[in-house]
Amino acid sequence: MKGGGRGKEPPVVGEVSGKRPKRKCLQWHPLLSKKALDFSEEEEEEDEEELEKVQCGGPTEEVEEDSTEQRARRPMNAFLLFCKRHRSLVRQEHPRLDNRGATKILADWWAVLEPKEKQKYTDMAKEYKDAFMKANPGYKWCPTTNKPVKSPSCQPVSNPRKKVWSFPSNSTKDSATAKKVPKTDSMPQLNFAMADPTKMGGLSMLLLAGEHALTTREVGHCWKPPKGCYLWQICVLSASILFVKMCLASEAGKMEITASQPQDSSSAASVQQATVKAEIKEETGDIHDFPLSSHASLPVPPLSSSSSTSTDAIPPQLGSQNVRVKKKSKKKEVAKSNDKDGIPCSAKKIIKKCDEAESGLDSVFNTIEAVAKGTWRDTDEKPKKKIHSNTGGGNSGLPKKKSKPKVKTPLKEKEEGMQEDRGHCEQHGSSEVEMKEERLDDIPKKEAEEAGIRSTDVQGSMTDPHHSPSSPPQAKLKDEDRGKERQNEAELSTENRGSRKSERSCKGALYKTLVSEGMLTSLRANIDRGKRGAFRAPDHDAAWSDDSWTVSQMGPNNPKKLKKCKSKDDLGKLEEEFEKKFNSLPQYSPMTFDKKSTAVAKKKKTDSSASDSTMPDSASKAKSCAPIATMCPDVQGTTSMEMLVGSQKRKARKSKITHLVRTADGSVSPAEGEDQTLFDLHEPLPKQNLCNEKGCYSNPRPEEAERSAVPQELPAFFSLAALAERPGQKKDLGQTPVLISCADQ
C-alpha cells in the first residue's frame, strides 16, 4: 500500500500556486544519467513519454513541457544514502516505530558510525553528486525561486511602470495568474474606471488614439492628471488591445507593414491592417503568455541596472527607484535563469520572460511610438542592427550589453538553445538600448511640446503612463514572438531544444529512476527477508570508485531497446547494477551501532563502568542483528574511540522552536533549567509519548514506551548510555538554543 510510490508525492499544484510548486523531480541516478547520454533522441522522446506517465503520474507537473521542466532532484547526501540503506533494518527491528522514529535512530546510528564507515557513504554521495552535476551542469540546489508571484514587492510605489503593466494585464486578461500585482491602487486602473463609455470609440478611435497617443494633445491632457490616461479617453481596454495588436502586427507583420506602409505612420489604414493580423495572431497566441509577461513586467529596468548607461536610457525616475527594487527581485530571477541551463523549466521560462519582456518592451514601445509618429521605419532599421549583431556572432556582437552581464551564466553556453535565446535577447537588448535612447529623446520632446511645461510632476507621471500602455502590448508581442519561436523551435529544435534536451535527459533519468526505485523496493524486500547477508559487501571498498559506475553504465547499455520495448531485460540489468552499487554500500548491523554507541558513551562519560553496564544490553539485542553484524567488519573498530561523531550542530529547527514556544511558552522555564532533563526525562511537551524528543524514539504504543523505559530489553540504542551520549552533544544546539529562541520570541 504504501507504495512507496512516488506517486504519492503530491503533484503539486500548478506552478502558479502561491507556493512553489514543488515539482517532483525525477529522481536522478548516475546510471541514469549515463544512459541518458546514450539514448538517441528518438529514444529519448519515447522514454520521456513513458516516464512522464509513469513517473509523475502526474502529469500534473507539467511535465512535459518545458514549461516546467522537471527539475532534477538533488542527489542524496551520504546520510540519506545511509538512511535508505538502513531504514529497513531499523524498521525491522522496531516495527512499530514510525518513520520519524526510524529516522531518529538512523541519525543516531549515523552519528556513531566511524568516519571510515561513513566515508563510503560519503564517497558514494560524492560520486553521485558529481555525476549528477555532470548530467545537469547548471543545477542549483536551491532554485531560487519561484515565488513568482511576489510581484507586489515593487508595487510600493514607485514604479510607475510596473503599475502600468499591471493594468494592462488586468484589462486583458489577467486571468489567472493574476499576479495581482497591481493591486488596486495602481493608477492605471483608476484611469480605467474613469474612461467614459460615451467616449468609447470604435476601432477607428482606437487607432486614432494609438496614433496620437504620443502626439495628441489630448494625451497631454490626460497625462497630467491621471497618469496614464492618454488612451483612456477611450476605453482603456480597447486601447490596450489596440496597442497590442499594433505591436504584434509590427513584429509579426513587420515585413508586411513596412512594405505596405512605409513611414506613414499616421495612416490608420495601415494600422488597421496590422491590427487585423495581430488579431489573428492573438487568437492563436495563448493567454498564458500574458500572465507571464505581466510577471516579467518589471524586468526591463533591471537591465539597466547593471550598467549605468542603460539607466540613462531609462527614464530617470524609474531608473533610480525602480532599479533598486527591481534589482533585487531581478537578481533572483536572473539567478534562476542563469542556473538553468537547461534545466528547470521554470527557470527557462523566467529567462524568457525577462529577456523577452525587456526586449519586447522596448521594442514594442518603440514600435508603437514609431507607428504613431510615423517613424516606424526607424524601428525597422534597428532590427537590422540586431541582425547585424547577430551575424556578427551573437553575443560577441554585443559586447557587454547590459543584459549580458546579468546573465552571466557559468556554463551556459553549452546549451545551444540557451545561446540562441540569449542571442535573441541580446539582440533585442541592444536594439533596445538604442531605441531607448531615441525614444527618450523623442518622448521628452513631445511631452514638452504637448504637455508643455507642466510641472515636474507631470513629467514623472508622463513617463510612466507612457510606458504603461506600451508595456502591455509588448508583453503580448513577446508572447507572439514566443509562439513563433516555438514553432521554429519545433522545427529547428534549437532554442529550447537545448534545454529541452536536458529535460529529456532528466526524463530519461527519471525513467531509470523509476526502475531503480523498483529495484530498490525489491532490494529492500530482500533485505528484510534477510537476504542482505548475501550482499555483504565488505570487499567493495575500492569498488566505489568510478569503476563501478562505469561498469554499470556499460552494462545497461542497451538504451535503445530499453526505451521502447522491452526494457525488461535491460531494466533488469540496470536494476541489478544499481542494486549492486547501492548494496555495495556497507550495511551495518544494529549491533554495531550498539557497541559503538556504548563505546562512545564510554568515552564520553569517561566512566568505563557506565558503559559496561550498557554493553549487556547490546548483547541482548544482538540476537536479532547477529547475522548482519557479522558482516560488519568494523565492529572491531567499534571500540574505536572515535569521538563522537555525532556532532550535530544543527540548531533547533524553527518549527521545533515554535513548538517549544507553544508548549513551554510560559513555562519555558522548565526546560531552561536543565537541558538534560529534557532528554532524560521524558518529556514534557511533546507528544504524549513517554519519550522525550530524543531520548526515545517515539513509540506509538505505551507498552513499547515502557519498554523503552526499561533498559533491559531495549536494544542497545535505547540504552541510557546511548541516550546520555546524545544529550551531551545535542543539548547545546538543540535545547539551549531553543530556549533562547523562545525567550526571544
Add this chain to the structure above:
DNA sequence: CAGAATGAAAT
C-alpha cells in the same frame, strides 16, 4: 501534508 534526521548548496 507534516515531519524526523543530516548534509550540500545557496542566499
Add this chain to the structure above:
DNA sequence: ATTTCATTCTG
C-alpha cells in the same frame, strides 16, 4: 547564519 531540499513513510 539561515533556508532549501533530498529520502522514507506514518499519522
